Amino acid sequence: MPRQADHDLRRRQIAEAVWRLATRGGLEDVTLRQVATEAGVSARLLQYYFGTRDQLLLGALEILNAQAEQRARERLAMLGETPGLRAIVRGVLLELLPLDEERRNRHLVYAAYFVRFLVEPALAAVARDAPRALDQLVTDLISHARELGQARPDLDAPTEAALLVATAEGLQSSVLLGQRSAERAVALIDHQLDRVFIRSSGA
Amino acid sequence: MPRQADHDLRRRQIAEAVWRLATRGGLEDVTLRQVATEAGVSARLLQYYFGTRDQLLLGALEILNAQAEQRARERLAMLGETPGLRAIVRGVLLELLPLDEERRNRHLVYAAYFVRFLVEPALAAVARDAPRALDQLVTDLISHARELGQARPDLDAPTEAALLVATAEGLQSSVLLGQRSAERAVALIDHQLDRVFIRSSGA
DNA sequence: ATTTTTGTGGTGCGATCGCACCATAACAGG
């Protein structure tokens, strides 16, 4: 293969330009020329790496999802050797909040894609799976915590999981819009967690 | 005034076309020509009634907000003479869920505008006030309920109000994306309400 | 009935869109 060039790096570089443009102005500002300028490459390159505009939007979203998953794993790993289940659930939920620039931009991009998720079948598939899995994950964590005595025994795990995730997503919107501070959102999440988990030494 | 023509009706008719187009395809599908075709009028009429495209988007949003407020009042009035405070809060929260076609489309339109809310100052003002007032309203209702013995005494009204509203908004997204049924969302809201209000005869 | 104001519609212009086509620089293999 001649002309060494890291494909993944290039694609990521272009995808980042898509994200930046989408966070301001929404998807209608994500034109091929604008993306090319923002990424510092020629418009022809976008077609080479992604193809049509729809494929570019899809590809940029997939790369964003991959980054989100990786970052979540990294941050969960930073919780230490044996974190309490409450801390794990808390970490999962905090991924949904715009607590830093990267997460803020990520959720803004999702917001820009939102309406498209309902129409475009290819995008719908990408958006449909992740939150489903999130509910299931939190449900399992709560169930496990209950077995270990870290969660209140008299609660329905799927219900509590759905409420926790929904609360985090709702707080996400209000923080993005500047209606609430990130610190306040975290405090509210903690308050909601207190209803599920038992305050103990290990957490 | 010659040529009787109901301005408000015309504006509303055009605004509805904007909503329909925004719900599918997002704001980038809301072009002057498309709106004109969808509304069954000429493109020139849009300029006459709304002016530029940005003003059209702003106007359509204001009309949507007015409709939302009116519908909320209507539905709250249907609760009867002296509804319990729990029922009132429940009614307020249910306005945030896409329980019928009108509310579904309304929240889809909001989603289409979302990113713009952060950039366009004129739109930001429209989006900033409503949710703020919502939090305050629910806070007041909970405080009042506590005085009347309809809510648990050992809770912080602003915190519970914020959690309730955030939960409803989070459920809104998941229902719109088809990840959850509307009935399930209502059940979850009720579950959350049970943590704040006391099950009594009057509700 | 004529005038004037107001509502309505069609056409056109400059800019930009997505995308295809063509040219060329760079590097691996012969």
Add this chain to the structure above:
DNA sequence: CCTGTTATGGTGCGATCGCACCACAAAAAT
């Protein structure tokens, strides 16, 4: 040294964009 595959850039075309301009129908005012 070439030769060919791969990576990269520039230009152009048809369509569509927002929006301004112009023409005319209809009703109130005189």
